[in-house]
Amino acid sequence: MQNTNPDGTVLVLGATGKTGRRVVRTLRAAGVTVRAASRSGEVRFDWTEPATWDGALAGASAVYLIAPDEGYDAVPRFVDRAVAAGVRRFVALSGRGIEHVGEDFGRGMIAAEEAVRASGAEWAVVRPNNFFQNFDEDLWRQSLRDGRLALPIGDVPEPFIDAGDVAEVAATLLTRPAAEHADGVYEISGARALTFHEAVAVMARAAGREIEFVELTPEEYHAGLLAAGFPEPAAKALGALFTLHRTGRTATPVPGVQDLLGREPSDFAAYAERAAATGAWERDAVRP
Numbered sequence: 548m549q550n551t552n553p554d555g556t557v558l559v560l561g562a563t564g565k566t567g568r569r570v571v572r573t574l575r576a577a578g579v580t581v582r583a584a585s586r587s588g589e590v591r592f593d594w595t596e597p598a599t600w601d602g603a604l605a606g607a608s609a610v611y612l613i614a615p616d617e618g619y620d621a622v623p624r625f626v627d628r629a630v631a632a633g634v635r636r637f638v639a640l641s642g643r644g645i646e647h648v649g650e651d652f653g654r655g656m657i658a659a660e661e662a663v664r665a666s667g668a669e670w671a672v673v674r675p676n677n678f679f680q681n682f683d684e685d686l687w688r689q690s691l692r693d694g695r696l697a698l699p700i701g702d703v704p705e706p707f708i709d710a711g712d713v714a715e716v717a718a719t720l721l722t723r724p725a726a727e728h729a730d731g732v733y734e735i736s737g738a739r740a741l742t743f744h745e746a747v748a749v750m751a752r753a754a755g756r757e758i759e760f761v762e763l764t765p766e767e768y769h770a771g772l773l774a775a776g777f778p779e780p781a782a783k784a785l786g787a788l789f790t791l792h793r794t795g796r797t798a799t800p801v802p803g804v805q806d807l808l809g810r811e812p813s814d815f816a817a818y819a820e821r822a823a824a825t826g827a828w829e830r831d832a833v834r835p
């Protein structure tokens with residue numbers, strides 16, 4: 548990526564997370580000045596502590612915005628404050644199909660979409676499918692290590708996307724010259740849709756061990772989440788996410804990565820090989 552925005556600092560929120568970390572890396576590699584912010588990041592930013600906002604915003608011309616799942620009423624207040632501080636462009640991370648989900652899921656993403664649209668600044672909303680990295684950095688990592696991923700998804704495929712591609716799209720949208728920028732919603736996905744069953748088979752092969760995919764009913768899934776210690780709202784939110792997936796509305800690949808980056812999205816099998824090589828899906832050692 549080339550630095551087409553040499554005169555501004557980009558504030559990256561969620562900078563220790565799956566996409567934010569990669570947005571920081573991509574922008575810095577292109578020579579862009581970046582402020583990497585989160586509660587534990589280089590620059591302290593906490594959605595629940597507005598006193599941390601101004602320091603993060605000082606001198607920023609663009610913001611990569613990841614909204615919180617809770618306390619999202621802070622988002623429009625933050626966006627107003629950012630515009631007052633001189634921010635001229637927002638790129639907000641949302642999710643594909645967000646316009647179809649019920650009220651149990653994605654309120655933060657919806658708040659972010661609404662706030663950047665109403666900001667008066669330039670804006671872009673990025674709506675990706677599920678990330679590859681959910682399997683090795685997040686939600687499903689431990690299940691895979693345990694050898695069994697169980698979800699209520701059926702045979703509906705998912706065009707999983709690399710968080711690196713999400714980050715490169717976001718970095719491009721954050722830095723392209725105003726004359727080339729168009730406000731709008733950018734849907735992005737991987738090139739190929741896989742069922743979870745197929746995705747698990749690819750990861751098991753890469754890891755060189757047996758990992759099974761088990762289909763659950765939505766009720767079994769909900770009960771399992773509660774038994775694993777998830778609070779009711781989080782269990783409901785995950786249930787709502789899979790309800791959306793089962794409709795098939797987000798199952799077909801879209802050409803957003805190709806349109807924005809001029810290349811094919813990253814390949815799932817290559818990702819699985821890389822993640823397996825880090826030991827992501829090795830069985831945990833049994834303690835004596």
Ligand SMILES: NC(=O)c1ccc[n+]([C@@H]2O[C@H](COP(=O)([O-])OP(=O)(O)OC[C@H]3O[C@@H](n4cnc5c(N)ncnc54)[C@H](OP(=O)(O)O)[C@@H]3O)[C@@H](O)[C@H]2O)c1
Pocket residue numbers: 560561562563564565566567584585586587588592593594595613614615640641642643655656675676677678681
């Ligand atoms: N995973 C997927 O497949 C997927 C797909 C589409 C959309 N999305 C959306 O992507 C978003 C998450 O992005 P991500 O996956 O890149 O991040 P992530 O890996 O979930 O990490 C969350 C980031 O937010 C920061 N954070 C958490 N609470 C905070 C607070 N109170 N104040 C300030 N920062 C806080 C965390 O850092 P600290 O702990 O240091 O604060 C971390 O950097 C969500 O809105 C999700 O719905 C995810």
